[in-house]
Amino acid sequence: MLSLQMLLDTGKDEQKENFDVLVHNGDSVEGKSVGLMSCGKLEWI
Numbered sequence: 001m002l003s004l005q006m007l008l009d010t011g012k013d014e015q016k017e018n019f020d021v022l023v024h025n026g027d028s029v030e031g032k033s034v035g036l037m038s039c040g041k042l043e044w045i
Contacts, residue, residue, distance in 0.1 A: 003031055 001024040008018035022031030 003022045003024065005018065005020040005022055007015040008020070009015055021034045023034060023037070024031040
């Protein structure tokens with residue numbers, strides 16, 4: 001399953017605009033960022 005994240009929580013009780021695609025598997029509630037899984041390489045979805 002995929003989800004889109006439009007806001008990123010900062011450490012100062014604020015949010016900033018962001019665009020990230022999260023990949024969820026059946027074992028975990030939390031998703032993993034495609035940007036982190038790609039090791040910084042450009043990924044087309």
